[in-house]
Amino acid sequence: MTPRSAPTATPKAGDPAPRMRAEDRRELVLRAATRVFGERGYHGATTDAIAKAAGVSQPxxxxxxxxxxxxFLEVLGRALERVSASFRQAIAELPPGASPLDRAHCIGAAYGELLSDRGLLLSLMHAFVAGADPEIGAAARSGFLQIYRLLRDEAGLSPDEVTGFLAEGMLLNTLVGLRMGLEVDDDPAAAELVQHVAPTKHALLVQLAKARTV
Amino acid sequence: MTPRSAPTATPKAGDPAPRMRAEDRRELVLRAATRVFGERGYHGATTDAIAKAAGVSQPxxxxxxxxxxxxFLEVLGRALERVSASFRQAIAELPPGASPLDRAHCIGAAYGELLSDRGLLLSLMHAFVAGADPEIGAAARSGFLQIYRLLRDEAGLSPDEVTGFLAEGMLLNTLVGLRMGLEVDDDPAAAELVQHVAPTKHALLVQLAKARTV
DNA sequence: CCAGCTTGTAATCATTCGATTACCTCATAG
DNA sequence: CTATGAGGTAATCGAATGATTACAAGCTGG
Structure with missing residues (x-):
């Protein structure tokens, strides 16, 4: 019955407080919020669930x-920032004479890596369907267009190539949001679908689908 | 200035009651619920908002x-039903020797028509990112796979053609959810994006974006 | 040591929301 | 007429939730 310790991992409830610099705590809460918003959306997520996931009190x-x-706006901004940074890095690492298709493929690989950041792409998706909200909608539109311009101007893709790329990304996000990975063992169509959308990310999609957030 | 009638549209508040057969009322409420769920998502929508939109009381x-x-599950089921029916009709009307690309194009046109049913595709999108919910997630996955199978087996598209088609659809839905039509007048990138995703639906997207629900 | 800022929590509040209950009011059959 | 059932609402409830307030416990420089 050792009532003490367990300081590193899963934060205990009610207990006094592990101390931390505000900036670090902020980062911790933002990560937790990204996961919870990704799971349940803006309205479905509660500040209490976020607080529990971060191991702090709701107030x-x-x-x-x-x-x-x-x-949520901060989470959204961070997510867009990370996507942009990831794309820019992929662009910087492109071989000099890469064709548009090659470029799109490499950037797509970078996008795939973002999948492992649970909640990030899903928080984006939730923002993207919240266009009716005054604040969130405006931020989401602005962010989406920023990504569009980045792909067009910095990656040098044509408008049609960009929309093709974005379309694939939206389908991938949708499959993640659906937790389609849960069905691949039971439904051949699900396995085929996942296989054709994300050939190299099959296992990751299954793992993400089965993950539980707090 | 005929002060009478207008029985179909905007229902009055608080007032006694327009009478109706339960089945018709049900349809009315379902349509209103589809719009409201589409605007605000499952958690964001309130039964009171739906009731007001339908002109009945919340209880x-x-x-x-x-x-x-x-x-919501009923709304989701209806939406999937309408999409399936729309696709099946398009398939039935295909010219005999149509190529896969032609087939996809015709079905895509049918999909575009569904845009005018405000809320339908957006309710679907909200369901698609709610995979974490036990009931809604299961229904959404099942519905999505049903559409996938329809396109593959009844429309005769290859898995790659189906995923390409679905990807375009998801991007289109996302633009609707974002209300990207609001930006086309102010941001050239937005205009270009909408133009390339839905060349024939440009005006409709703008109109939908500016529409207000209740 | 202690003043004062920072990091945090417990307690509690006002609202909102989904649900329940009890009731009202038309239609129509006998 | 009146019994009956279907269509519909007003009133209200309990739980959940975002926010606020007041307070506690560490650090740190003088």
Missing amino acids: YVVRMFDGKEAL | YVVRMFDGKEAL
């Missing part, structure tokens, strides 16, 4: 980010 | 469908 989450909406 | 909505979740 702290609310005060630290000045409310739930501001927190 | 009636809840009792008629045995709760909000059952109502």
